[in-house]
Amino acid sequence: MEALEPPRLAVRRFRAGDLSLQTVAGAAALAAAFLVCLIAYTIVRDAKPAWSKDGLAFVTRDAWDPVKHVYGAGSFLFGTAVTSLVALALAAPLALGVALFLTELAPRRLRGPVTALVETLAAIPSVVIGLWGILVLGPILRDHVEPALHSTLGFIPLFGPPASTGSSVFTAIVVLTIMILPIVASISRELFLGVPGELKEGALALGTTRWEMVRGVMFPYARGGIAAALILGLGRAVGEAIAVTQVIGSSVGIHWNLFATGDTLASKIAASYQGAEDGAQVASLVYLALILLVFSLVMNVSAQLIVRRVARRQGIGAARA
């Protein structure tokens, strides 16, 4: 891959054209970096009124009352944590299964089409998934799945009495599971494709079954990458606003009943788009966005760090071998 390095000229002559292209392109690159800073600056600036009024107490306070001007992110943080973590727990095994199917099990003829179908699932806009969630999935879950789970497992507080509207935290979880499944699956598929054939064949030659080879060779080899893929999936679930707003039913309060309505940070922001005129409320909404922004930065950077560390370690391993 040395050929990819731009060649360095032995004699550098001043050329106006070179300089201007480099300047214009450099300005664009700078603008892209600047944009990230501008986003952070604008959000911090607009959240300032809510920040200076409440400080960190805002983050944990379980209230959102525009009449009394009392705002807090507590119940939305809780809702975000519950929906995205449960969705990730449901999506992760499914996604790994899909990725293993696509790399190890699928007949050659099925491989291409199923890969394309999984990527198509990722391309469906969230508002369409939300439309389906509110009009098709919600009523089905309310009429069949939730009563059944409530009557059999109702002694667990998670499976409380279903809400009458069909909007519930559980519907949001199912919708989020559908949305992060293709992301985690397609990243894991690429990771599994990158496992060296010699390692897999070596394990099989030692007499392992296919599953033992997957567990003993492929999972450890791709461990870091899978962790990064899960973090990216979690980031997607945490940041998803529209589909969740459509199905979760918007209510304030911390409770463990998955079948009741709730709200997440992102869905609260999206649901407030029409009434956001009062200054204190807008600042509080921006504060919610600031929490989301910090989350997304932390998750992105940690995923990057994991990927880089794994790449370095595997580079060393390859050099030794």
Added chain:
Amino acid sequence: MSTHSLTKATLRAEGLPRRRAVNRLMELTAWLAAAVAVAILGVVVWSVARRGAGALDLDLLTKPPVPFDFGSTPSGLSNAFAGSLVIVGLATLMALPVGVLVAIYVNEFARPWVRTAVGLALDVLNGIPAIVIGIFVFGLFVTGHGQSGYAAAFALACLMLPLVARSTIEVLALVPGSLREASLGLGVPRWRTTLSIVLPQTVGGIVTGTVLAVARVAGETAPILFTSAIVGPQLHWDPHHALQTVPVAIFELSESPDPSDHARAWAAALVLLLFILCTSLAARRLAARSRAGIVSSR
């Protein structure tokens, strides 16, 4: 005879039947997972197609919505389709040149550490939730000036920029260095080498990346809610004012209690889905072909 039974006994001691059963079970699970993923896609697409096809007619594309309609006048969403065209078009005009320039800088000029830094900035930008971008543009442009098509286009451009830049960086890296060396060796200045030798090789890839980015943002609702969503039912094309868009229209209709609104939401969702599926399919076809072209010319 005795060796045979010995082997069998040894195998049983190692638990081979159990290991085989576990293997079978896991393989079955993976098959099921893939079946579930494909079934979900099938169910969603089929729901949209079945419910949308019934309500889809020319009125949807050509007539603006009629408020307080009781089924007497034909009511459509032409304002949403017009607005989406304008906003996505403007967003592409903003994101495409900047994205390509960023990629040129990263690939042809930047030092390694600058390359890493810009790459990280693009990744971070790509990871910021769309709703946060919407709040950002709300604070930047909408507060004090009101919602506008331009603000929404800028928000979508923020989402498109990392996608366009990433895909352009990828295809630029595929262009063989020997091509650059040959051009530079003939005395062609670097800027002309970049613009008229290297860049034309990547047009296919840039178009693909842009089309995929368009397909992605055409369905985005969250960044538009705070930038161009408070609109009347009139059809207009002026981005100085807030424009209705297809995703926001679907969002609003889906929350309405009126079944005829739901029908229009399904129909609009069908149009949106068809647009997205066709463009991404075409883009992938194009990607495969242009990539093959670059690699074979090497």
